[in-house]
Amino acid sequence: MDIALFSPSSLFSGGDGEEDHVYTGEENTDIQETHVERRHQFPGTELIIREFSFHQLNANLLWPGTFAFAEWLVQHKSWIGGRRIIELGSGTGALAIFLQKSFHLDITTSDYDDIEIEENIAHNCRVNKIPVIPHVRRTWGDNFPNSSPDWDLIIASDILLYVKQYANLIQTISFLLKCYKPSNGTSSCLPNENGVDVALPKPAFLMSWRRRIGKEDESLFFNGCEGAGLEVQHMGSRVYCIKPRGNGKSET
Template sequence: MDTALFSPSSLFRCSDDDEEEDPTTFVERFHAFPGGMELLVREFSFHQLNANMLWPGTFAFSEWLLQNQACFEGKRILELGSGTGALAIFLKKLLAVDITTSDFDDLEIEENLAYNCAANGLEILPHIRHSWGDPFPVLNPDWEIILASDILLYVKQYPNLIKTLCFLLRSNNLKDNTRGKEIHLPYPVFLMSWRRRLGKEDEALFFNGCEDAALAWEHLGSRVYCISPRRDTI
């Protein structure tokens, strides 16, 4: 796995804190989510795959999902790069959707996801261990919506992520558009929230890669992007 551009744990360090982080320790705290929801989330103090904390995109995306919840009611949903599982837990509690989490093949991530589900009064959500670019464990995916927030940190992983997206989006028959209050989505669809931390040139590599793979993308506002197969390739 590539080394991240920076460690998110550094965002919470004091300048004079030079002690090495213990990868087995946790921080457990309440987070305020849109709609008056409060979630108790256990986060790693440090995790080598950066699955340790809630990134800014989680909260911004949650607000967008709340505003457009009609698009998600009754849909089967898969989240990529679930990390702590907070976004999936938010959606499950908000709409009781059928949602599956996924992340890198790492037991600690899976166990922490299960812990956070239980801490918020949920049964453990279905979880898939998967490294982007590898054969997907589900041969015939039928998720209508694939979600992710702030997963573009590893630039060298973009081709693998796009390969996985192509499989998930093209192995499922497209269905009729469903209109929410202001948007309509072609199912299956990948919805991604990305709060910029990269240079524009690096960020553009992902969207250019999508175009090269015949995936169309559209900015829906609030740094939320809709990605789906180009119609002329279906």
């Protein structure tokens, strides 16, 4: 895996025409010199999140897509209720902690195979007074421990920074979607509160992307998904739904 060695503050340069999230509250840098603790405002709640002041695998600050995606998910909460969820590229675990704390969802975090990232997510769970969320340490492209995953919703925000990792990311997404085995034989669509099926199938991958990159790089990812037999749909607000195309055979 290519390792990016740069200051996480560069992620919030504001040069892409979008407003960057501004945290509120006090900053505590006395926990450890390798960490910084901040208070972040999520919809309807405030979370205390310990972030890496520097980490060579880039599980650093919260990125803008986290907050935009949290707001979008609140607006579409009927789509995620009752789902079994895994988040790719969880970083600090803030989005998963928000979803578990607000909606008591069945959610699992995952990120690069690194014990410090896992331990930091566990710390953030405890400081926000929720049970430690299950975590999967798996680098994109590596095999998951379960050959028949039963997560029916995969989520992620701002994970398209590393162009060289697109092939591995698409391989992981394809595996989770195409090898999905429902544990209870549920239907492919989730009914909303009015009993009408919505467009979010089981399984599906929901991704928010707020950090601007070149159109060529975006196309590399989305075209790569299409080439892997996946269908990409823009849901609005730079949220994308990726799902298996048709009823193709599962890949191993």
